[in-house]
Amino acid sequence: MPAHFRQERTKIVVTADNEVNIQTLTNWKVSVPFLVMLSDSSNITMPITIEDTLNQCFTQETTEQIIHLSPVCANLLRRVTASDPPFKLISVTPSPVGESGEARCIIQGKGIVSLEAVNQLGEHFLLATTYLSVGEYGIHFSTENLANGVYGIILRAADGREQRSVIVIER
Structure with missing residues (x-):
């Protein structure tokens, strides 16, 4: 599922979109038990794809296309730095x-x-x-x-x- 995420206090909110646009947090990565593929660039807009292999890690609000990750699945945040574009x-x-x-x-x-x-x-x-x-x-x-x-x-x-x-x- 193409998605867009941001941190809000103690939870991560994922919204459907084709790009990640992290406006205030430019270097956070979510480690979760489903596949998160990031394609970093030197700016703060990164395309990502999230694929839920367990079908248990999120609930979706249909009105705003907001997805809430389960705290059990999104229990680890770590800082990462933006990488250079690939060869x-x-x-x-x-x-x-x-x-x-x-x-x-x-x-x-x-x-x-x-x-x-x-x-x-x-x-x-x-x-x-x-x-x-x-x-x-x-x-x-x-x-x-x-x-x-x-x-x-x-x-x-x-x-x-x-x-x-x-x-x-x-x-």
Whole structure:
């Protein structure tokens, strides 16, 4: 169930919504016996999904779509800090790629980052290698050594590996 939660004195109130918007408490997490999945970002709005596997942990008010968690289920609150966005290859542009392109990515840890292309025969072509710290980047690359065709663009870093498909066209 997509939900929205906030702490009110001694209880947690969960309201149906697609996002968590914690306005005054930006770093609380509820540990309960059902699955709570948080997707943190650097701001205070986080999408979550709550799935009740026991069907005993909450009651729902139908008029305001408010869900009250059972005190037995929500008996532990602990402070957590917001984390950086996860490692991600956001996009490869333009599409299709001509003479050059740009891979937009989010890096979580410091280290060497490489960008390579792999063709349909499994041949790998190194496009860029650089040292990056935490942040969002655009890595520029040239396609002058690539023939026309479909390629997988692979971004590798210490904190992950992601791939996107691109088409390289005549220059």
